Amino acid sequence: MKKLLEGLQEFRKTYVPAHQELLQELSQGQKPGVMFITCADSRIDPNLVTQTEMGELFIVRNAGNIIPPYGATNGGEGATIEYAINALGIEQIIVCGHSQCGAMKGLLHLNKLQENMPLVYDWLKHAEATRRLVRDNYPDHSDKELLEIAVAENVITQIENLKTYPSVHSKLYQGKLHIYAWIYYIETGEVMAYDPVNHVYVPPHSQLLPDENPDEPIQKFIRTSAPPIACNLVTKETVGASY
Numbered sequence: 001m002k003k004l005l006e007g008l009q010e011f012r013k014t015y016v017p018a019h020q021e022l023l024q025e026l027s028q029g030q031k032p033g034v035m036f037i038t039c040a041d042s043r044i045d046p047n048l049v050t051q052t053e054m055g056e057l058f059i060v061r062n063a064g065n066i067i068p069p070y071g072a073t074n075g076g077e078g079a080t081i082e083y084a085i086n087a088l089g090i091e092q093i094i095v096c097g098h099s100q101c102g103a104m105k106g107l108l109h110l111n112k113l114q115e116n117m118p119l120v121y122d123w124l125k126h127a128e129a130t131r132r133l134v135r136d137n138y139p140d141h142s143d144k145e146l147l148e149i150a151v152a153e154n155v156i157t158q159i160e161n162l163k164t165y166p167s168v169h170s171k172l173y174q175g176k177l178h179i180y181a182w183i184y185y186i187e188t189g190e191v192m193a194y195d196p197v198n199h200v201y202v203p204p205h206s207q208l209l210p211d212e213n214p215d216e217p218i219q220k221f222i223r224t225s226a227p228p229i230a231c232n233l234v235t236k237e238t239v240g241a242s243y
């Protein structure tokens with residue numbers, strides 16, 4: 001706690017004077033360009049990773065970067081999504097999973113959770129499609145590989161859940177909303193983005209600049225290449241450099 005209190009003082013002393021204009025502007029209202037949905041894990045810092053400032057990311061965090069399907073709960077996720085789209089006019093959503101995700105580890109060992117953490121057990125029911133897909137389609141993999149696969153597949157599962165929200169559905173229909181699937185790697189600080197055309201995770205910049213880097217080898221995240229994921233995200237052509 002002492003560290004946090006000292007941090008508050010330091011923030012007031014250095015950051016605030018250096019960002020007076022930004023803070024004044026933000027006091028008039030927010031206009032974040034991107035909604036960022038990720039895990040509550042302390043090892044992820046969306047603003048740090050994307051080098052964005054206050055006011056740029058509208059962030060939702062919970063265990064496992066889970067989005068309960070529309071109508072499944074009256075939780076904060078749905079209300080926050082609705083607000084982001086209808087009130088803030090957000091047109092880009094990133095769902096970002098991460099390596100070594102404790103929630104995904106729990107999902108792969110669900111039986112052990114029920115007694116010790118019943119609330120987590122219930123929460124992970126919103127990722128049941130991920131668990132089932134991994135169990136049925138990746139039979140011969142080590143625990144370590146299964147965790148990586150679960151992380152990758154869960155981001156896609158949660159995007160499917162996201163698409164059940166009427167406001168999301170409608171904006172997608174109008175072509176006014178783009179959804180991106182990311183994985184953040186704690187070990188390296190690297191981010192990989194899902195390429196819905198080839199069903200693999202690739203470096204995000206390879207999607208932004210497909211024609212400008214023809215010789216750059218694309219580091220494919222092979223383990224998620226099969227089975228093809230039934231996911232209708234943005235196509236390569238529509239991945240813009242707008243953020």
Ligand SMILES: [Zn+2]
Nearest residue numbers: 039041101102
């Ligand atoms: Zn996590």
